[in-house]
Each structure stands twice: as structure tokens, then as C-alpha cells.
Amino acid sequence: MPIYDMEFEMDLSLGDKIKEMAEAFGPDKFLQVLNQMDWVPKNTTTSKPAEHVLLQEAVEYYFSSDSYTELAKSSKEAYRYEMGMFIKFCNKHFQEPDFKSVCTSPFLGSYLAPVKNKNTRSKKAAFLRNFLRTVLDHFYEENINKLKRVLKVTVDKRRLPRAFTKEQIDELIMLARLGRESFRNFVILWTFLGTGIRLSELRTLQVGDIKPQTQEIYVRSKGEKEYKTPSKITEFSLELLNQFVKFRYGAIRDLPNYSELYVFSDNKGISPLHDSTIQKMLANLIEEASTISDDDKRVYQLSVHSLRHSFALYLLESGVDPYTIQQLLRHKWLSSTEVYLKLFDDTLVKVINQHPLANLKVTDFF
Template sequence: MELFESYLRDVKRSSQNTISSYLRDIRQLSEYLHAHTDADLGSAEEEELCEYIDWMRSNGKSVATVSRAIASLKNFYGFLLNNHYVQHNPTGKLVPDKAKQKLPQILSSKEVELLLAQPECTDAKGYRDRAMLELLYATGIRVSELISLNITDVNLSAGVIRCQGRDKARMIPMYPAAVRALTEYINFIRPQMIAAPDEQALFVNVSGERMSRQGFWKLIKNYQTKAGIEKTITPHTLRHSFAAHLLENGADIHAIQEMLGHADISSTQIYSHLVSKQLKDVYNKAHPRA
């Protein structure tokens, strides 16, 4: 398991979330094998693995959960085979269910404006929160990328940030309001918040250390409640809204792909489906003969 973890981290360059998910899936399989069979991870055959997947389905696991488990097992046993820990790969018959693709939830332009207006710039936290939300909507970066930003990744005079993605770094422009919010935070607020003069993190918590994903989650849920927005907002909602709003206003999908850091254009094309669905909904509601 330790070697597999090192392989995912150092060779495949998987994100920490992916690594954690894969390892959790493998441990759950190991527990199942121990409780229900005489096999272990190294000796399990196709029959045991197929029975495990059927057991997951019969216990109400979602299509997405089962599909991810299958992906985890295929990666794990592929690793074992390539490193000669097993003689053959027993995952050949595991086929994920076809899931109906869910379109991401996005906010309307008015809802975005309402959310961004919630942080009150009366204390350091308010200035920081406004800068975080403005930057997130201005650039469409992932929350993991947002909290990983360092102070050296921001070029205020050029109005861009340097974002280190999973495979490569990308430069993303910001609109003027985001630049202003960041300028105020960096010049006047951050120096008061950091715990140590050599702190590199762009955004820090009340202890003066790098903001966590969980901390940002609580922050955005709090502002959702204050704004009275009934839609379910996740840390990715502003990212989805950024992409959809750019597409609605005529941005080239390849430019959006570059800014989002998608390796495959198919990941970006989901926003085309989203915009098309919204236009159809508007048509059905507004056209007198619809």
C-alpha cells in the first residue's frame, strides 16, 4: 500500500484527494475480503472482485461510488502486475455502470453579485474573504489551487495570477474589481494576519497560517446563508459559474479550457451542454407557443 501510494504521488502525479480515495477503496476491499472470503488483496481472483462490486451495488452504493471503486481496483492491480506482485490482473471483468452525466449547479450573474457582496470590509477577515471570493470568480481556479497560492504567484501590476495546476502552471487574468480587492488585502491586511514574516501563503486563517479547504468550505456556506441563496453551493460552484458565464458571453471554449486547466476539451464541453439547457428552459418558459 505504501509503494502504491508513492506510485500515485510521484509517478502518476495524482492529487491528494485522488490518492486518499484510491487508498480508502483498496482498504475497503481488503476488509470485505477478510470478512467474506478466504482471499486477501494479493490472492483475490476475478470471482471475488466481481462479487465485491455486486455487494457494493446491493448495499445501495451510488453509480459514481462503484465506478470510482472499480477505477481504484484497476489502478491498484495494474500496479501490482507491473511490479510482479501478482501473476495476472483480476479486474478485467469489472465494468463501471454508465451514469447519467449530471450538469453542475451554477449561480446566475445576480446571485454571484449577491454572494460577492456579503463579506463586510470592516475587519481583516472581511477584506480577506472578499479577495478570496473575487479571485475565485475572476479566475475559475479550483479551491485546492486557491488555497495553495503563494504571495509570489500574484502580479498585481499585470493583473494576473500564476496557478500551479496538476500538470503545469498557467497564467490567468483578473478583472479590475478582483485586482483591487487583492491589492487592499495584500498591502494592508495580510501583513497584519500572517503569523511569521516569511509566510508564503497568499491566504491565511485567523492563526496566520495557510487557509485550509475545510476553512474555505465553512466560509462560503456562511456567506450563502447570509445572501439567502437557496441553491446548493459547493467550493466548485464559482468555478462552474465562471466557465458558464464566459461561454454565455461568447468566450472561445479552448480559451476557457486553458484557464480552467482542463487537459481534455471534453471536460470543458459540459458547460456548452449547461448553457444550451438554460437557453432551452428560458425558451420553454417564455415562448407563448412552447
């Protein structure tokens, strides 16, 4: 029998079996399962771009898209805040905003115009790029090339990271011991200062992540969702951390989920503290500190991340080379670490001016 006859009979047999399954489970359910298993070829025909999309519809799609759902938690919160600000602005100009009406260079320019701070403007522009790119591609099969000029993202390279002075750190630690949740706040500060970890890494620290035998804690580094990486910790901070865990969770050490408990938590280790809880704690300490000037108490000056900068700066002052600091901070690129050298320049100027010969004046000789 020719091959084509055998193939024809196989097709008939397969068709009968598929028909039986569709009749048994219902055609809609059968097709739904096939789609879930990616066994139905995608439609490659070009669909006609949408003609009219409301801003609300665009926003709903964006928040369900991979462009948003795959962002880090902190970025999601920031983008939701930015979206709220943008929607509020749009509603002032349109009764029922249409996406295409707000997706123009003049309108976007008028939205960004009042923002004078370069870094703040860049953050808003970065959000708008992500949002508009996602929606334009989905509904209109367009890109944002025409909007890039008005949505320019620039980073002020002259802006150096802000670090606390040792005097300021001493006062913050003293104040932390006097307030509410003093033991917890005291340990949080020393964990930051003894490791240089980020806020997101500290708040998600679990009991099982503390490794005394290797003097490490395991943290979920920036951009890593699948696994944790080791971060060295000073002996003093490690001892404090262990004492805190013993104080908080020593009575439930035998529980099967003991190692999964979050170290810093408000509900017995079930979930971690919120970012804002730690940020507010430090902000209150900064506000109380007499060694911190009013100018440095303003928003975007000194913050939780300044503790990471302080960790790096103090290492430089102690003579540790940038390559070692890069490893301790877990920077992928040395250029990220070298920015602290600029901070160190100010320290070198202060040190050299303390030289015994630095106080001499030219007039003493002429």
C-alpha cells in the same frame, strides 16, 4: 604485448582499487552506495511470484509505491479514504485478510454492489484498479484484465456541471461578509469568480504569484508539479486580492521570504489553508442561503468547483466564444470547455421564451 594482456592488467588494477575502497568503508556500505548510484546491474533473473501476501502487507507496499506517491494531494486523500472503506469491508469477511482472497471478481462485486450511484461506483472502481494493478504486478507479476469487467469505470455523460445562479452568488457573497473571517472568505469567493481557478490552485497561491502589471496570477495547474502558469483575473478581483495581501502581510513586506508567503493561510503565510477549510466555508454558506433549494444543498450538488462552472457559464452568457473561455480556464482540450454549451442551452430556452411573441397561443388564431 597483446591487447588482452593489457586489459587483464587493467582488470587486476581496478580490482585492487575496488578492494581497497571496500575495505576502507566496509563492503555493505560500499555496495549500498553503488546501488544508490545505479552502478550495479539489476538482476534480470525471473523471481518466483509470492505465494501468500496479507492484505496489510499489500496496502503498505501500495502506499509506498510510485502509483500512490505521484498522485495529486487531493487524489491521495481520496484514495486513503477509499482504502479505509475497503479494508473495513474485508475485515468483516476475513479474520486476517489475504490479498488473493479479496482480489476476486465475486468478492469485489459484492463490495461494489450496494453502491447505486454510477459516478460514486466508478470512483471506487478506479481506486481499486490502481491499487490491485500495482500490487498484482509487484507480488505476482500479473495484470488485472480478469477483474476489469467487475471494476468497470463509466462516466455519466448526461451529468452536467452544476453552476450557481447570479441570484445565489449575490447571496453567498452577502453571507460571506457577515461570518467569521469575513474579509478572507469574501476575497476567496471573488478570486474564484474573477479567475475560474480550481481549489488546489487557489489554496497554493503565494504573494509573489500576483502580477498586477499583467493582470494575472500564477497558479500550479492541474497535473503540473514543476511550474506555474498564468491565469487572467478581473480588475475588481485583483484589486481585492491586493488589498487583502496588504492587510494581512503589509507589516512584514521587508521579510526576505515575503513573496513565498501563502495568501490564504492560518499560520501567517507559512503553509496554505487546507482544502477542507475552504470546502467547509462554502458548504456553510450554501446551507445558509435561502435562494438555494434543499435538493441543491445535498452532497455532490453545488460545491467549490461550481464557482469555476459559474465563471465559465457567465462568460458564455456575456457572448464570449468557447475558444477564449478555453484559454481562460486553461483547458487542454476544447471538448472540456464545450460541456458548458449544454448548460447554456437552458439559458437560451429561458431567453427565447421572453420574446414578445413567445406568449402567443395557437388558440388565439384558431
